[in-house]
Amino acid sequence: MLRTSCRLSVNPARRVGASSACLVSRQIYNLPKHTPVTVTCCRSLHSTPKYSSASAVLKPSSPENSPTSAVSSHDHDLPVSRIDERKVIVGFPSGEWCRYHHIWLRDHCRCSECFHPVTKQRLVNTFDIPHDVKPVKVESKTEGLEVTWPSAQPHTSLYPWSWLRYNSYDPPLPREQGTEKILWGSKIAQSPPTVSYSEVMEQDDQGLFKWLSNIDKFGFSFVSGVPPTTEATEALVRRIGFIRETQYGRFWDFTSDLAKGDTAYTTLALGAHTDNTYFTDPCGLQLFHLLSHTEGTGGSTLLVDGFYVASLLKELHPTAYEILSRVGVPTHAAGEPGSLYTPTPQGAYPVLRHAKGELAQVRWNNDDRSVMNGLAPSELEEWYDAVRLWNKFLTSADSEYWVQLSAGTAVVVDNHRVLHGRSGFTGKRRMCGAYVGVDEYRSKLAVLQEKFAPDPVSQETASFATVHGRSLWNPAL
Ligand SMILES: C[N+](C)(C)CCCC[C@H](N)C(=O)O
Numbered sequence: 001m002l003r004t005s006c007r008l009s010v011n012p013a014r015r016v017g018a019s020s021a022c023l024v025s026r027q028i029y030n031l032p033k034h035t036p037v038t039v040t041c042c043r044s045l046h047s048t049p050k051y052s053s054a055s056a057v058l059k060p061s062s063p064e065n066s067p068t069s070a071v072s073s074h075d076h077d078l079p080v081s082r083i084d085e086r087k088v089i090v091g092f093p094s095g096e097w098c099r100y101h102h103i104w105l106r107d108h109c110r111c112s113e114c115f116h117p118v119t120k121q122r123l124v125n126t127f128d129i130p131h132d133v134k135p136v137k138v139e140s141k142t143e144g145l146e147v148t149w150p151s152a153q154p155h156t157s158l159y160p161w162s163w164l165r166y167n168s169y170d171p172p173l174p175r176e177q178g179t180e181k182i183l184w185g186s187k188i189a190q191s192p193p194t195v196s197y198s199e200v201m202e203q204d205d206q207g208l209f210k211w212l213s214n215i216d217k218f219g220f221s222f223v224s225g226v227p228p229t230t231e232a233t234e235a236l237v238r239r240i241g242f243i244r245e246t247q248y249g250r251f252w253d254f255t256s257d258l259a260k261g262d263t264a265y266t267t268l269a270l271g272a273h274t275d276n277t278y279f280t281d282p283c284g285l286q287l288f289h290l291l292s293h294t295e296g297t298g299g300s301t302l303l304v305d306g307f308y309v310a311s312l313l314k315e316l317h318p319t320a321y322e323i324l325s326r327v328g329v330p331t332h333a334a335g336e337p338g339s340l341y342t343p344t345p346q347g348a349y350p351v352l353r354h355a356k357g358e359l360a361q362v363r364w365n366n367d368d369r370s371v372m373n374g375l376a377p378s379e380l381e382e383w384y385d386a387v388r389l390w391n392k393f394l395t396s397a398d399s400e401y402w403v404q405l406s407a408g409t410a411v412v413v414d415n416h417r418v419l420h421g422r423s424g425f426t427g428k429r430r431m432c433g434a435y436v437g438v439d440e441y442r443s444k445l446a447v448l449q450e451k452f453a454p455d456p457v458s459q460e461t462a463s464f465a466t467v468h469g470r471s472l473w474n475p476a477l
Pocket residue numbers: 248252254262263264273274275276277365368
Protein backbone atom coordinates (compact mmCIF):
# COMPACT_ATOMS: atom_id res chain seq x y z
CA MET A 1 0.00 0.00 0.00
CA LEU A 2 1.44 3.31 -1.04
CA ARG A 3 1.58 5.31 2.14
CA THR A 4 2.23 8.96 1.84
CA SER A 5 3.14 10.67 4.98
CA CYS A 6 2.67 14.37 4.89
CA ARG A 7 3.18 16.78 7.72
CA LEU A 8 0.82 19.65 7.23
CA SER A 9 0.38 22.75 9.32
CA VAL A 10 -3.25 21.93 9.86
CA ASN A 11 -4.62 24.04 12.68
CA PRO A 12 -6.40 22.10 15.43
CA ALA A 13 -9.79 23.41 14.39
CA ARG A 14 -9.35 21.61 11.12
CA ARG A 15 -8.10 18.47 12.75
CA VAL A 16 -11.56 17.05 12.33
CA GLY A 17 -10.99 17.73 8.71
CA ALA A 18 -7.98 15.52 8.68
CA SER A 19 -9.47 14.66 5.36
CA SER A 20 -8.97 18.22 4.31
CA ALA A 21 -5.34 17.74 5.04
CA CYS A 22 -5.70 14.39 3.35
CA LEU A 23 -7.20 16.00 0.28
CA VAL A 24 -4.83 18.93 0.42
CA SER A 25 -1.91 16.55 0.61
CA ARG A 26 -3.25 14.63 -2.33
CA GLN A 27 -3.42 17.84 -4.36
CA ILE A 28 0.08 18.76 -3.23
CA TYR A 29 1.42 15.34 -4.08
CA ASN A 30 -0.92 14.85 -7.05
CA LEU A 31 -1.72 11.43 -5.70
CA PRO A 32 -4.18 9.21 -7.46
CA LYS A 33 -7.60 9.68 -5.90
CA HIS A 34 -8.11 7.81 -2.66
CA THR A 35 -4.51 6.76 -2.24
CA PRO A 36 -4.32 6.01 1.46
CA VAL A 37 -2.66 8.99 3.06
CA THR A 38 -1.18 9.31 6.50
CA VAL A 39 -2.24 12.59 7.96
CA THR A 40 -0.18 13.79 10.89
CA CYS A 41 -1.47 17.18 11.89
CA CYS A 42 1.59 19.26 12.35
CA ARG A 43 1.80 20.85 15.74
CA SER A 44 4.76 21.46 17.95
CA LEU A 45 4.47 18.12 19.67
CA HIS A 46 4.61 18.74 23.36
CA SER A 47 7.68 16.84 24.38
CA THR A 48 8.67 16.45 27.98
CA PRO A 49 12.04 18.02 28.54
CA LYS A 50 14.17 16.40 31.21
CA TYR A 51 15.51 18.74 33.81
CA SER A 52 19.04 17.99 34.95
CA SER A 53 21.93 20.04 36.18
CA ALA A 54 23.92 18.92 33.20
CA SER A 55 21.83 20.71 30.64
CA ALA A 56 22.47 24.37 30.16
CA VAL A 57 19.07 25.86 29.56
CA LEU A 58 18.06 29.43 29.01
CA LYS A 59 16.24 31.06 31.90
CA PRO A 60 12.64 31.69 30.79
CA SER A 61 12.45 35.09 29.15
CA SER A 62 10.17 37.28 31.23
CA PRO A 63 7.05 38.11 29.22
CA GLU A 64 5.21 41.30 30.19
CA ASN A 65 2.94 39.52 32.67
CA SER A 66 5.54 37.31 34.24
CA PRO A 67 6.41 37.73 37.91
CA THR A 68 9.23 40.12 38.48
CA SER A 69 9.92 39.38 42.17
CA ALA A 70 12.29 36.70 43.34
CA VAL A 71 11.45 33.16 42.33
CA SER A 72 12.18 29.93 44.06
CA SER A 73 14.81 28.15 42.15
CA HIS A 74 18.47 28.35 42.99
CA ASP A 75 19.27 25.76 40.35
CA HIS A 76 19.40 27.48 37.00
CA ASP A 77 18.36 24.32 35.16
CA LEU A 78 15.06 23.93 36.96
CA PRO A 79 11.76 25.69 36.26
CA VAL A 80 11.20 28.69 38.48
CA SER A 81 8.12 28.95 40.69
CA ARG A 82 6.43 31.66 42.69
CA ILE A 83 3.29 32.07 44.81
CA ASP A 84 0.81 34.63 43.52
CA GLU A 85 -2.44 35.74 45.16
CA ARG A 86 -4.54 32.89 43.76
CA LYS A 87 -2.07 30.86 41.75
CA VAL A 88 1.42 29.39 41.65
CA ILE A 89 3.33 30.59 38.63
CA VAL A 90 5.88 28.30 37.00
CA GLY A 91 8.40 29.46 34.43
CA PHE A 92 9.73 26.54 32.39
CA PRO A 93 13.23 26.77 30.92
CA SER A 94 11.64 26.34 27.49
CA GLY A 95 10.12 29.78 27.96
CA GLU A 96 6.49 29.09 28.85
CA TRP A 97 4.97 30.62 31.98
CA CYS A 98 2.09 28.58 33.38
CA ARG A 99 -0.29 29.40 36.22
CA TYR A 100 -1.98 26.86 38.49
CA HIS A 101 -4.73 27.83 40.93
CA HIS A 102 -3.92 26.99 44.55
CA ILE A 103 -7.22 25.10 44.93
CA TRP A 104 -6.42 23.10 41.80
CA LEU A 105 -3.00 22.11 43.05
CA ARG A 106 -4.30 21.15 46.50
CA ASP A 107 -7.13 19.12 44.95
CA HIS A 108 -4.61 17.22 42.82
CA CYS A 109 -2.14 16.28 45.51
CA ARG A 110 -1.17 12.66 45.00
CA CYS A 111 0.51 11.88 48.31
CA SER A 112 -0.74 8.67 49.90
CA GLU A 113 -3.07 10.63 52.20
CA CYS A 114 -4.75 12.46 49.31
CA PHE A 115 -4.73 9.78 46.61
CA HIS A 116 -4.98 6.02 47.13
CA PRO A 117 -1.75 4.63 45.62
CA VAL A 118 -3.27 1.26 44.74
CA THR A 119 -6.78 2.19 43.61
CA LYS A 120 -5.69 5.54 42.07
CA GLN A 121 -8.73 7.19 43.62
CA ARG A 122 -8.93 10.58 45.30
CA LEU A 123 -8.90 10.42 49.11
CA VAL A 124 -8.68 14.12 49.87
CA ASN A 125 -12.08 15.63 50.46
CA THR A 126 -12.17 18.38 47.85
CA PHE A 127 -14.88 20.16 49.80
CA ASP A 128 -12.80 20.39 52.99
CA ILE A 129 -10.20 22.41 51.12
CA PRO A 130 -10.74 26.11 51.96
CA HIS A 131 -11.71 27.97 48.79
CA ASP A 132 -8.90 30.45 49.52
CA VAL A 133 -6.25 27.84 50.32
CA LYS A 134 -2.76 29.21 49.71
CA PRO A 135 0.67 27.54 49.96
CA VAL A 136 3.08 28.70 52.63
CA LYS A 137 6.01 27.78 50.41
CA VAL A 138 6.84 26.52 46.93
CA GLU A 139 10.19 25.11 45.92
CA SER A 140 11.52 23.85 42.59
CA LYS A 141 12.98 20.38 43.07
CA THR A 142 14.54 18.09 40.50
CA GLU A 143 11.51 15.77 40.56
CA GLY A 144 9.00 18.61 40.42
CA LEU A 145 7.28 21.51 42.16
CA GLU A 146 7.16 21.04 45.93
CA VAL A 147 4.32 22.87 47.65
CA THR A 148 3.91 23.19 51.41
CA TRP A 149 0.34 23.84 52.58
CA PRO A 150 -0.79 25.49 55.81
CA SER A 151 -1.97 22.87 58.33
CA ALA A 152 -1.31 21.69 61.83
CA GLN A 153 1.27 19.29 60.45
CA PRO A 154 2.84 20.74 57.31
CA HIS A 155 1.33 18.96 54.30
CA THR A 156 3.74 18.81 51.37
CA SER A 157 2.76 17.97 47.78
CA LEU A 158 5.09 17.21 44.90
CA TYR A 159 3.93 17.79 41.29
CA PRO A 160 6.25 16.38 38.58
CA TRP A 161 7.28 18.99 36.03
CA SER A 162 6.18 16.82 33.10
CA TRP A 163 2.76 16.36 34.69
CA LEU A 164 2.40 20.11 35.24
CA ARG A 165 3.26 20.81 31.62
CA TYR A 166 0.91 18.12 30.30
CA ASN A 167 -1.97 19.44 32.41
CA SER A 168 -1.21 23.10 31.88
CA TYR A 169 -4.44 25.01 31.40
CA ASP A 170 -3.33 28.60 31.82
CA PRO A 171 -2.21 28.57 29.12
CA PRO A 172 -2.95 25.16 27.57
CA LEU A 173 0.26 23.78 26.03
CA PRO A 174 0.23 21.74 22.79
CA ARG A 175 -0.03 18.03 23.51
CA GLU A 176 1.08 14.99 21.61
CA GLN A 177 -2.12 13.61 20.11
CA GLY A 178 -3.07 9.95 20.12
CA THR A 179 -2.00 7.60 17.39
CA GLU A 180 -2.39 8.87 13.86
CA LYS A 181 -5.41 7.65 11.93
CA ILE A 182 -4.58 6.33 8.50
CA LEU A 183 -7.59 7.04 6.32
CA TRP A 184 -8.09 4.59 3.48
CA GLY A 185 -10.17 3.82 0.40
CA SER A 186 -10.35 0.76 -1.84
CA LYS A 187 -6.58 0.77 -2.36
CA ILE A 188 -6.12 -0.56 1.17
CA ALA A 189 -6.65 -3.91 -0.54
CA GLN A 190 -3.03 -3.72 -1.70
CA SER A 191 -1.75 -4.15 1.85
CA PRO A 192 -4.46 -4.53 4.49
CA PRO A 193 -3.38 -4.49 8.17
CA THR A 194 -2.92 -8.07 9.32
CA VAL A 195 -1.47 -9.94 12.29
CA SER A 196 -1.19 -13.67 12.80
CA TYR A 197 -3.23 -15.67 15.30
CA SER A 198 -0.06 -17.11 16.82
CA GLU A 199 1.34 -13.58 17.36
CA VAL A 200 -1.87 -12.42 19.04
CA MET A 201 -2.07 -15.48 21.27
CA GLU A 202 1.54 -15.05 22.46
CA GLN A 203 1.34 -14.31 26.18
CA ASP A 204 3.95 -11.56 25.97
CA ASP A 205 1.18 -9.39 24.48
CA GLN A 206 3.42 -7.93 21.77
CA GLY A 207 1.21 -9.42 19.05
CA LEU A 208 -1.94 -8.29 20.86
CA PHE A 209 -0.51 -4.76 20.99
CA LYS A 210 0.23 -4.92 17.26
CA TRP A 211 -3.33 -6.08 16.57
CA LEU A 212 -5.00 -3.35 18.63
CA SER A 213 -2.60 -0.74 17.28
CA ASN A 214 -3.66 -1.75 13.77
CA ILE A 215 -7.31 -1.27 14.72
CA ASP A 216 -6.54 2.07 16.35
CA LYS A 217 -4.73 3.28 13.23
CA PHE A 218 -6.79 1.74 10.40
CA GLY A 219 -10.12 1.00 12.06
CA PHE A 220 -9.81 -2.70 11.25
CA SER A 221 -7.36 -5.61 11.07
CA PHE A 222 -7.31 -9.14 9.75
CA VAL A 223 -6.03 -12.05 11.83
CA SER A 224 -4.54 -14.83 9.74
CA GLY A 225 -4.01 -18.46 10.70
CA VAL A 226 -7.03 -18.68 13.01
CA PRO A 227 -8.02 -22.31 13.59
CA PRO A 228 -11.46 -22.66 11.91
CA THR A 229 -13.37 -23.28 15.13
CA THR A 230 -15.64 -21.25 17.35
CA GLU A 231 -13.41 -22.10 20.32
CA ALA A 232 -10.28 -20.64 18.74
CA THR A 233 -12.20 -17.59 17.51
CA GLU A 234 -13.69 -16.95 20.94
CA ALA A 235 -10.25 -17.34 22.55
CA LEU A 236 -8.99 -14.75 20.05
CA VAL A 237 -11.69 -12.21 20.95
CA ARG A 238 -11.10 -12.76 24.66
CA ARG A 239 -7.50 -11.64 24.25
CA ILE A 240 -8.99 -8.15 23.97
CA GLY A 241 -11.43 -8.40 26.87
CA PHE A 242 -14.77 -9.79 27.87
CA ILE A 243 -17.39 -10.20 25.18
CA ARG A 244 -20.35 -7.80 25.01
CA GLU A 245 -23.54 -9.87 25.29
CA THR A 246 -26.64 -8.61 23.42
CA GLN A 247 -30.06 -9.90 22.35
CA TYR A 248 -28.10 -11.93 19.77
CA GLY A 249 -26.27 -13.81 22.52
CA ARG A 250 -22.66 -13.65 23.65
CA PHE A 251 -20.38 -15.41 21.11
CA TRP A 252 -22.39 -15.80 17.95
CA ASP A 253 -22.31 -18.70 15.52
CA PHE A 254 -24.91 -17.86 12.92
CA THR A 255 -26.31 -18.75 9.50
CA SER A 256 -29.25 -17.81 7.30
CA ASP A 257 -32.01 -19.41 9.37
CA LEU A 258 -33.62 -16.34 10.93
CA ALA A 259 -32.68 -17.83 14.28
CA LYS A 260 -32.72 -14.21 15.39
CA GLY A 261 -34.99 -11.52 14.06
CA ASP A 262 -32.46 -9.74 11.92
CA THR A 263 -31.55 -9.75 8.22
CA ALA A 264 -28.03 -10.81 9.20
CA TYR A 265 -29.68 -14.22 9.70
CA THR A 266 -30.81 -14.34 6.06
CA THR A 267 -29.07 -14.62 2.68
CA LEU A 268 -29.80 -10.98 1.84
CA ALA A 269 -27.11 -8.49 0.90
CA LEU A 270 -26.38 -5.95 3.65
CA GLY A 271 -25.25 -2.47 2.71
CA ALA A 272 -22.38 -0.78 4.51
CA HIS A 273 -23.45 -0.17 8.10
CA THR A 274 -22.28 0.03 11.66
CA ASP A 275 -23.94 -2.27 14.17
CA ASN A 276 -25.98 -1.43 17.25
CA THR A 277 -27.20 1.97 16.09
CA TYR A 278 -30.28 1.15 18.22
CA PHE A 279 -28.15 1.03 21.42
CA THR A 280 -27.30 4.15 23.35
CA ASP A 281 -23.79 2.71 23.49
CA PRO A 282 -22.96 0.83 20.23
CA CYS A 283 -20.28 -1.84 20.64
CA GLY A 284 -16.68 -0.81 20.04
CA LEU A 285 -15.38 -3.81 18.10
CA GLN A 286 -17.00 -6.49 16.03
CA LEU A 287 -15.15 -9.63 14.99
CA PHE A 288 -16.20 -11.91 12.14
CA HIS A 289 -14.76 -15.30 11.20
CA LEU A 290 -16.34 -17.16 8.28
CA LEU A 291 -16.19 -20.83 9.25
CA SER A 292 -17.74 -22.33 6.13
CA HIS A 293 -19.71 -21.61 2.98
CA THR A 294 -20.80 -24.58 0.92
CA GLU A 295 -23.16 -25.27 -1.97
CA GLY A 296 -23.39 -21.64 -2.96
CA THR A 297 -21.75 -18.37 -3.97
CA GLY A 298 -21.56 -14.74 -2.84
CA GLY A 299 -21.35 -13.66 0.78
CA SER A 300 -18.26 -11.54 0.35
CA THR A 301 -17.45 -8.95 3.00
CA LEU A 302 -17.54 -5.18 2.50
CA LEU A 303 -15.46 -2.73 4.55
CA VAL A 304 -15.62 1.05 4.25
CA ASP A 305 -13.61 3.60 6.26
CA GLY A 306 -16.38 5.88 7.53
CA PHE A 307 -13.83 8.47 8.67
CA TYR A 308 -12.40 8.60 5.17
CA VAL A 309 -15.81 8.99 3.57
CA ALA A 310 -16.75 11.65 6.13
CA SER A 311 -13.54 13.52 5.31
CA LEU A 312 -14.44 13.59 1.62
CA LEU A 313 -17.96 14.77 2.41
CA LYS A 314 -16.62 17.49 4.69
CA GLU A 315 -14.22 18.73 2.05
CA LEU A 316 -16.55 18.54 -0.94
CA HIS A 317 -20.00 19.05 0.62
CA PRO A 318 -19.54 20.87 3.95
CA THR A 319 -23.26 21.69 4.25
CA ALA A 320 -24.19 18.02 3.97
CA TYR A 321 -21.47 17.16 6.50
CA GLU A 322 -22.88 19.73 8.91
CA ILE A 323 -26.42 18.36 8.58
CA LEU A 324 -25.30 14.75 9.15
CA SER A 325 -23.32 15.95 12.17
CA ARG A 326 -26.35 17.71 13.68
CA VAL A 327 -29.57 15.89 12.80
CA GLY A 328 -30.35 12.97 15.12
CA VAL A 329 -31.51 9.73 13.49
CA PRO A 330 -34.13 7.56 15.25
CA THR A 331 -33.24 3.86 15.22
CA HIS A 332 -34.61 0.53 16.49
CA ALA A 333 -34.07 -3.21 16.74
CA ALA A 334 -37.45 -4.88 16.94
CA GLY A 335 -36.97 -8.27 15.33
CA GLU A 336 -37.03 -10.27 18.57
CA PRO A 337 -40.47 -10.51 20.24
CA GLY A 338 -38.84 -10.29 23.67
CA SER A 339 -36.98 -7.06 23.00
CA LEU A 340 -37.57 -3.64 21.50
CA TYR A 341 -34.42 -1.53 21.45
CA THR A 342 -34.23 2.19 20.82
CA PRO A 343 -31.42 4.41 22.06
CA THR A 344 -31.90 6.82 24.94
CA PRO A 345 -32.97 9.39 24.04
CA GLN A 346 -34.43 8.19 20.77
CA GLY A 347 -33.39 10.32 17.81
CA ALA A 348 -30.59 12.03 19.64
CA TYR A 349 -27.66 10.58 17.69
CA PRO A 350 -26.56 11.90 14.30
CA VAL A 351 -24.78 9.90 11.63
CA LEU A 352 -21.54 11.75 12.41
CA ARG A 353 -20.90 12.28 16.12
CA HIS A 354 -18.22 14.74 17.20
CA ALA A 355 -16.37 15.13 20.48
CA LYS A 356 -14.13 18.12 21.29
CA GLY A 357 -14.53 19.29 17.71
CA GLU A 358 -13.34 16.06 16.14
CA LEU A 359 -15.24 13.28 14.40
CA ALA A 360 -15.55 10.56 17.04
CA GLN A 361 -18.10 8.10 15.67
CA VAL A 362 -19.93 7.06 12.52
CA ARG A 363 -23.37 5.68 13.31
CA TRP A 364 -25.17 4.44 10.23
CA ASN A 365 -27.49 1.59 9.38
CA ASN A 366 -30.22 2.58 6.95
CA ASP A 367 -32.05 -0.71 7.52
CA ASP A 368 -32.33 -0.14 11.28
CA ARG A 369 -33.41 3.51 10.92
CA SER A 370 -36.83 4.39 12.33
CA VAL A 371 -39.23 7.15 11.31
CA MET A 372 -37.38 10.40 10.61
CA ASN A 373 -39.50 12.60 12.84
CA GLY A 374 -38.53 15.67 14.83
CA LEU A 375 -37.08 17.36 11.75
CA ALA A 376 -38.30 20.84 10.80
CA PRO A 377 -40.18 20.58 7.48
CA SER A 378 -37.54 22.78 5.87
CA GLU A 379 -34.78 20.46 7.03
CA LEU A 380 -36.32 17.21 5.87
CA GLU A 381 -35.38 17.42 2.22
CA GLU A 382 -31.96 18.82 3.17
CA TRP A 383 -31.35 15.76 5.33
CA TYR A 384 -32.32 13.40 2.53
CA ASP A 385 -30.08 15.27 0.10
CA ALA A 386 -27.23 15.07 2.61
CA VAL A 387 -27.66 11.38 3.34
CA ARG A 388 -27.92 10.68 -0.38
CA LEU A 389 -24.48 12.29 -0.82
CA TRP A 390 -23.19 10.28 2.15
CA ASN A 391 -24.47 7.09 0.51
CA LYS A 392 -22.96 8.08 -2.84
CA PHE A 393 -19.48 8.37 -1.33
CA LEU A 394 -20.03 5.33 0.90
CA THR A 395 -20.87 3.11 -2.06
CA SER A 396 -18.31 4.50 -4.51
CA ALA A 397 -15.80 2.07 -6.00
CA ASP A 398 -13.06 4.24 -4.51
CA SER A 399 -14.39 3.80 -0.97
CA GLU A 400 -15.51 0.17 -0.99
CA TYR A 401 -13.09 -2.56 -0.02
CA TRP A 402 -14.56 -5.95 -0.89
CA VAL A 403 -12.86 -9.08 0.43
CA GLN A 404 -13.90 -12.70 0.35
CA LEU A 405 -13.33 -14.10 3.82
CA SER A 406 -12.52 -17.74 4.30
CA ALA A 407 -12.02 -20.06 7.24
CA GLY A 408 -8.78 -19.19 8.96
CA THR A 409 -8.92 -15.43 8.46
CA ALA A 410 -10.88 -13.34 10.94
CA VAL A 411 -11.53 -9.62 10.62
CA VAL A 412 -12.18 -7.17 13.43
CA VAL A 413 -13.63 -3.72 12.80
CA ASP A 414 -13.83 -0.59 14.95
CA ASN A 415 -17.63 -0.29 14.89
CA HIS A 416 -17.36 3.44 15.65
CA ARG A 417 -15.42 4.09 12.45
CA VAL A 418 -15.48 1.30 9.86
CA LEU A 419 -18.73 0.20 8.25
CA HIS A 420 -19.17 -3.38 7.13
CA GLY A 421 -21.63 -5.28 4.94
CA ARG A 422 -21.87 -8.31 2.67
CA SER A 423 -23.09 -9.36 -0.73
CA GLY A 424 -26.10 -11.64 -0.99
CA PHE A 425 -25.38 -15.33 -1.12
CA THR A 426 -26.72 -18.78 -1.80
CA GLY A 427 -25.92 -22.04 -0.08
CA LYS A 428 -24.94 -22.76 3.51
CA ARG A 429 -22.85 -20.05 5.14
CA ARG A 430 -21.65 -20.17 8.75
CA MET A 431 -20.22 -17.06 10.36
CA CYS A 432 -19.07 -16.66 13.95
CA GLY A 433 -17.86 -13.71 16.00
CA ALA A 434 -18.56 -11.35 18.86
CA TYR A 435 -18.87 -7.78 20.02
CA VAL A 436 -16.48 -6.07 22.45
CA GLY A 437 -17.50 -2.87 24.23
CA VAL A 438 -15.74 0.33 23.22
CA ASP A 439 -14.46 0.91 26.77
CA GLU A 440 -13.07 -2.64 27.04
CA TYR A 441 -11.25 -2.16 23.75
CA ARG A 442 -9.87 1.26 24.68
CA SER A 443 -8.88 0.07 28.15
CA LYS A 444 -6.91 -2.90 26.81
CA LEU A 445 -5.20 -0.67 24.26
CA ALA A 446 -4.30 1.82 27.01
CA VAL A 447 -2.80 -0.95 29.18
CA LEU A 448 -0.74 -2.21 26.24
CA GLN A 449 0.41 1.31 25.35
CA GLU A 450 1.40 1.80 29.01
CA LYS A 451 3.49 -1.39 28.73
CA PHE A 452 5.01 -1.06 25.26
CA ALA A 453 4.77 2.65 24.37
CA PRO A 454 4.38 4.62 27.61
CA ASP A 455 3.53 8.30 27.42
CA PRO A 456 6.31 10.74 28.36
CA VAL A 457 4.82 11.64 31.76
CA SER A 458 4.41 8.02 32.86
CA GLN A 459 7.91 7.31 31.63
CA GLU A 460 9.40 10.24 33.50
CA THR A 461 7.62 9.51 36.78
CA ALA A 462 7.91 5.72 36.61
CA SER A 463 11.00 5.56 38.83
CA PHE A 464 9.42 7.30 41.82
CA ALA A 465 5.66 7.02 41.46
CA THR A 466 4.79 3.57 40.17
CA VAL A 467 2.41 1.49 42.27
CA HIS A 468 1.06 -1.81 40.94
CA GLY A 469 2.73 -1.12 37.61
CA ARG A 470 1.04 2.23 37.01
CA SER A 471 2.38 5.72 37.61
CA LEU A 472 0.30 7.81 39.99
CA TRP A 473 0.83 10.58 37.44
CA ASN A 474 -0.36 8.66 34.36
CA PRO A 475 -1.97 11.41 32.26
CA ALA A 476 -5.09 9.29 31.88
CA LEU A 477 -5.90 9.66 35.58
C1 LIG B 1 -25.11 -10.68 16.02
N1 LIG B 1 -24.87 -10.45 14.55
C2 LIG B 1 -23.64 -9.68 14.45
C3 LIG B 1 -24.80 -11.71 13.90
C4 LIG B 1 -26.01 -9.80 13.95
C5 LIG B 1 -26.33 -8.45 14.54
C6 LIG B 1 -27.48 -7.85 13.89
C7 LIG B 1 -27.09 -6.63 13.12
C8 LIG B 1 -27.97 -5.43 13.37
N2 LIG B 1 -28.83 -5.23 12.22
C9 LIG B 1 -27.09 -4.24 13.57
O1 LIG B 1 -26.82 -3.54 12.62
O2 LIG B 1 -26.66 -4.04 14.71
